[in-house]
Amino acid sequence: MYVTKPTNAPSQVGGAERGSRYNRREWRLCLFCAVAVVVAPLAAAGQVAPSKSKQDSIARADSIARADSIALVKQLEKELGAGGDTANAPAAQGPRATGGYMNIGFVALTDAGWSSASDIGAIQRGDHDPHVNGFTMPNAEISLDGAVDPYFKGFSNIVLKIDSAGETGVELEEAYALTTSLPANLQLKFGQFFAEFGRQNPQHPHSWAFVDVPLVLARMFGPEGLRSQGLRLSWLLPTPFYTEAMVAVMNPTGGTASSFRSPDSPDIHGGVLDDRPINSLGDMLFVPRINTSFDLTETQTIVLGGSAAFGPNNSGPSARTEVYGLDAYWKWKPAAAQAGFPFLSLQTEWLWRHYDAAQRAAESDPLVTLPAEVLRDDGAYAQVLWGIKPRIVAGLRGEVAHGNGSAFISEQRINQSRISPNLTWYPTEFSKFRVQYNYDNRRDIGTDHSIWFQFEFLLGAHAAHKF
Amino acid sequence: MRLIQLCKGIGIALVASFVVQSTAAAQIRVVATTPDLAAVAREIGGDRVNVVALAKPTEDPHFVDAKPSFIVTLNRADALIDGGAELELGWLPPLLENARNGKIAAGAPGRIVASEGIRLVEIPTSFDRSKGDIHSLGNPHFMIDPLNVKIVARNIATHFAQIDPKSAATYSANLSKFNTRLDTKLAQWQQQLAPFKGAKIVTYHRDFPYLAQRFGLVTLDELEPKPGIAPSPAHLAQVIGKMKANNAKVILVQPFQNRKTAETVARQTGAVVIDAPQQPGAAANASTYFDSMDNLVRAIASGLGAQK
Numbered sequence: 001m002y003v004t005k006p007t008n009a010p011s012q013v014g015g016a017e018r019g020s021r022y023n024r025r026e027w028r029l030c031l032f033c034a035v036a037v038v039v040a041p042l043a044a045a046g047q048v049a050p051s052k053s054k055q056d057s058i059a060r061a062d063s064i065a066r067a068d069s070i071a072l073v074k075q076l077e078k079e080l081g082a083g084g085d086t087a088n089a090p091a092a093q094g095p096r097a098t099g100g101y102m103n104i105g106f107v108a109l110t111d112a113g114w115s116s117a118s119d120i121g122a123i124q125r126g127d128h129d130p131h132v133n134g135f136t137m138p139n140a141e142i143s144l145d146g147a148v149d150p151y152f153k154g155f156s157n158i159v160l161k162i163d164s165a166g167e168t169g170v171e172l173e174e175a176y177a178l179t180t181s182l183p184a185n186l187q188l189k190f191g192q193f194f195a196e197f198g199r200q201n202p203q204h205p206h207s208w209a210f211v212d213v214p215l216v217l218a219r220m221f222g223p224e225g226l227r228s229q230g231l232r233l234s235w236l237l238p239t240p241f242y243t244e245a246m247v248a249v250m251n252p253t254g255g256t257a258s259s260f261r262s263p264d265s266p267d268i269h270g271g272v273l274d275d276r277p278i279n280s281l282g283d284m285l286f287v288p289r290i291n292t293s294f295d296l297t298e299t300q301t302i303v304l305g306g307s308a309a310f311g312p313n314n315s316g317p318s319a320r321t322e323v324y325g326l327d328a329y330w331k332w333k334p335a336a337a338q339a340g341f342p343f344l345s346l347q348t349e350w351l352w353r354h355y356d357a358a359q360r361a362a363e364s365d366p367l368v369t370l371p372a373e374v375l376r377d378d379g380a381y382a383q384v385l386w387g388i389k390p391r392i393v394a395g396l397r398g399e400v401a402h403g404n405g406s407a408f409i410s411e412q413r414i415n416q417s418r419i420s421p422n423l424t425w426y427p428t429e430f431s432k433f434r435v436q437y438n439y440d441n442r443r444d445i446g447t448d449h450s451i452w453f454q455f456e457f458l459l460g461a462h463a464a465h466k467f
Numbered sequence: 468m469r470l471i472q473l474c475k476g477i478g479i480a481l482v483a484s485f486v487v488q489s490t491a492a493a494q495i496r497v498v499a500t501t502p503d504l505a506a507v508a509r510e511i512g513g514d515r516v517n518v519v520a521l522a523k524p525t526e527d528p529h530f531v532d533a534k535p536s537f538i539v540t541l542n543r544a545d546a547l548i549d550g551g552a553e554l555e556l557g558w559l560p561p562l563l564e565n566a567r568n569g570k571i572a573a574g575a576p577g578r579i580v581a582s583e584g585i586r587l588v589e590i591p592t593s594f595d596r597s598k599g600d601i602h603s604l605g606n607p608h609f610m611i612d613p614l615n616v617k618i619v620a621r622n623i624a625t626h627f628a629q630i631d632p633k634s635a636a637t638y639s640a641n642l643s644k645f646n647t648r649l650d651t652k653l654a655q656w657q658q659q660l661a662p663f664k665g666a667k668i669v670t671y672h673r674d675f676p677y678l679a680q681r682f683g684l685v686t687l688d689e690l691e692p693k694p695g696i697a698p699s700p701a702h703l704a705q706v707i708g709k710m711k712a713n714n715a716k717v718i719l720v721q722p723f724q725n726r727k728t729a730e731t732v733a734r735q736t737g738a739v740v741i742d743a744p745q746q747p748g749a750a751a752n753a754s755t756y757f758d759s760m761d762n763l764v765r766a767i768a769s770g771l772g773a774q775k
Binding site: 153178180181182185186187236239240241242244291293295298301303333335336337338339340390391428429430462463464465466467 | 533
């Protein structure tokens with residue numbers, strides 16, 4: 001959820017009202033999160049200090065409870081015939097030296113820069129992109145993870161971000177559990193999570209190689225990427241090389257299900273929303289993916305993937321959307337790399353969308369009927385990263401995105417392209433400086449130049465990077 | 468239609484993989500995170516085990532790519548040996564998350580934590596990254612001390628016997644054989660380095676304290692100002708001054724460390740740069756644990772000897 005529509009449709013009358021209601025809720029959430037984050041580790045370390053009188057009563061209750069439990073343990077010992085020093089219960093041990101049962105991390109990203117575009121939001125569509133000339137704080141992320149019990153691992157990412165109006169928004173970006181011990185190489189994920197579509201969609205901004213989200217991903221999956229509440233089943237195939245097949249079933253609704261039943265969909269099809277409940281499995285969003293990898297040599301690895309997303313859209317009662325994607329990643333790193341350098345990597349994704357728009361009343365003027373039509377979009381990006389020497393990476397990304405002609409002219413579907421060279425310096429794994437130049441070209445609008453700087457720091461646990 | 472084709476493809480792949488798997492001998496499949504752990508596992512397991520290491524011998528064990536092929540290797544492993552001292556923190560967790568193998572889950576008999584029972588040094592009293600990339604459990608480069616290796620070998624033998632009780636006697640015999648040989652070798656290595664007791668060495672990273680402690684050498688300083696932080700000219704100038712004042716004449720570097728930086732310092736101080744790979748397999752003809760240690764001790768002794 002986000003405070004205001006970050007990129008477009010500022011003319012909506014209801015927007016301000018909705019915004020203020022969201023703001024209040026967000027502040028409450030904010031406060032709750034802040035309290036939770038401060039209290040949780042303290043509580044885990046056993047350092048919460050209640051008042052004196054409370055302490056006394058707690059101590060009394062404690063000693064009674066302990067006496068009870070010792071009695072119980074003695075009784076159980078007798079019944080089970082167990083020996084050993086069981087009276088030395090965990091409560092008698094001192095507090096744990098380190099932070100409890102989960103890893104806590106915090107990443108904060110700050111952008112700064114300038115663009116020749118008067119409508120920066122239209123070329124920087126991502127929620128974690130720079131939004132304005134000057135400074136942007138698009139992503140401050142609290143990440144929590146750990147083993148839930150022997151059967152599950154839990155992950156959560158709570159994101160705070162300051163929008164172009166200076167308002168702080170909070171979102172529960174991800175909160176999911178992952179099974180650890182299903183049979184037959186299966187694995188379930190459930191909760192709120194990024195759909196595993198292609199390479200970049202499930203990645204957090206911290207692992208992006210560029211300041212902004214690729215054009216094609218913003219076009220297909222909106223400003224925040226494709227994520228929703230659902231269930232994902234994955235199977236690691238018993239092939240000699242890595243092959244993982246997975247399918248997610250997710251809710252098709254909400255602002256993070258662009259291309260499907262997002263409330264922002266009129267920006268794509270121009271019609272009045274056809275809002276309806278989920279009645280059957282067919283009303284859900286399905287995201288299948290197959291991913292495979294080979295080590296070409298000792299020093300080269302390639303990963304290939306194919307993804308799709310099928311679900312209803314809200315242009316009409318039976319209108320549906322299909323998005324397909326192919327992705328490839330190749331990396332070379334010599335056998336005696338120093339701190340992971342030098343390296344060379346190539347990443348590319350190609351996505352295409354078949355958006356079946358039903359005959360619908362135009363949102364701008366309900367007396368106008370827009371005809372049934374198929375909105376076709378496609379786009380691709382390719383990026384090369386060269387780790388020149390320890391902690392210095394040069395990158396170059398080229399991208400294109402196209403949309404076919406339609407009765408409703410959507411500014412999100414125009415033909416556009418972008419070239420972005422950049423340079424990143426990592427003082428350590430916990431901080432980075434990046435500078436990036438963007439050359440944007442939009443059909444009928446023209447070209448724009450932007451320069452963006454980015455600084456990131458990381459505190460606490462640093463989740464290991466996936467390949 | 469497409470789905471049917473996909474199913475057919477998967478079916479063929481399945482059958483093919485079963486054929487491949489069934490032809491393999493009934494050895495237990497052991498995965499070690501680093502080549503040094505793998506080398507000890509081979510000594511203990513002998514022909515009863517098939518051991519692979521994930522990190523390459525010439526690779527910085529802190530910075531290994533979490534390649535998807537490792538997920539497959541871990542998925543099919545009967546045992547995993549990891550250091551247990553956070554050396555692999557940057558790459559092992561996501562691999563294990565996707566490996567879906569209960570046999571190597573934490574606490575399972577197939578999960579061998581090499582450092583169990585080893586007294587790690589340099590355990591930080593506070594966690595503060597302004598002091599560099601410190602490991603919260605202590606210095607993880609413990610495999611370079613032969614007496615630590617004895618503990619690791621015992622841990623491995625104990626777990627192998629649990630996983631594969633039929634061969635327990637073999638593992639026990641291999642362990643005794645290994646220990647006997649290690650005792651002889653340790654005496655020999657100590658003898659080789661005895662003339663240099665108290666000699667001052669400089670290392671690139673803080674990766675030789677266990678060796679220095681065992682053989683009576685003194686680590687004067689590291690080229691890195693703090694663990695994991697790249698050498699700065701100001702720090703190198705300090706190190707040069709310190710080396711001159713203390714008459715330190717050798718700099719130890721591993722294959723993945725910047726030899727040029729070490730050579731610059733060596734030129735200023737009249738010291739020699741010693742190639743000191745810790746991992747078996749990094750140097751030619753030194754793929755076993757004993758050959759690798761022989762090679763390392765010989766290199767250090769000759770480097771120190773040349774300066775006498």
